[in-house]
Amino acid sequence: EAGVAQSPRYKIIEKRQSVAFWCNPISGHATLYWYQQILGQGPKLLIQFQNNGVVDDSQLPKDRFSAERLKGVDSTLKIQPAKLEDSAVYLCASSPAGLLSYEQYFGPGTRLTVT
Amino acid sequence: DQQVKQNSPSLSVQEGRISILNCDYTNSMFDYFLWYKKYPAEGPTFLISISSIKDKNEDGRFTVFLNKSAKHLSLHIxxxxxGDSAVYFCAARKAGGTSYGKLTFGQGTILTVHP
Known part of the structure; x- marks a missing residue:
């Protein structure tokens, strides 16, 4: 079974530029999550999708971050414009719907450096 | 508001001995607790979980203990x-609500096992 795929693995941009990350979840997983992990901290949920609908985006800085999950499969997360404090690893995770939804499967992440 | 805390940033143990990683939480509404392991340049991988109605769950060399009255859980290895040397994250899921499945993570503990 293929795992969660993410690209790119690394990205370096200057502040005020824009960037996009892509995630392809495990086949059949209805729930998709985007997390931000700042160095020395645990992952923080940015947005959660159930199929192609947003379930929770309460911690997404909506003035600069946006995310979509077209057709309920893969997803993109965009930052525009980037700030220095956006430097972090962006993790995508997926889980099957239902009671087992607590067990999330993570991709390798995209390490973003904003200079 | 840090609802899940891992107060030890690092732990060093000798091969063959016991490793004990600790985690405290503040929200009584959490219904599942999980431990994830993370190697460098990889995403977190699920290790073991425990329901809030239990006080112990064992899987091979890994045992998680839950003390609800103290709002404390620990992972014993x-x-x-x-090969257990990695960052270990404690995570908790809040029961019910619209963001079912949302996990709140602790800051992580770096475990180093010396040969």
Whole structure:
């Protein structure tokens, strides 16, 4: 079974530029999550999708971050414009719907450096 | 508001000995607790979980203990092996609500097992 795929693995941009990350979840997983992990901290949920609908985006800085999950499969997360404090690893995770939804499967992440 | 805390940033143990990683939480509404392991340049991988109605769950060398009255859980690894060296994250899921499945993570503990 293929795992969660993410690209790119690394990205370096200057502040005020824009960037996009892509995630392809495990086949059949209805729930998709985007997390931000700042160095020395645990992952923080940015947005959660159930199929192609947003379930929770309460911690997404909506003035600069946006995310979509077209057709309920893969997803993109965009930052525009980037700030220095956006430097972090962006993790995508997926889980099957239902009671087992607590067990999330993570991709390798995209390490973003904003200079 | 840090609802899940791992107060030890790092832990060093000798191969063959026991590793004990600790986690405290503040929200009584959490219904599942999980431990994830993370190697460098990889995403977190699920290790073991425990329901809030239980006080112990064991899986091979890994045992998680839950003390609800103290709002404390711990992960025991016996015997510790050098391959266990990684960052360990404690996570908790809040029961019900619209963001079902949302996990709140602690800051992580770096475990180093010396040969």
């Amino acid at each position: 016996v015997p510790s092996q050098p």
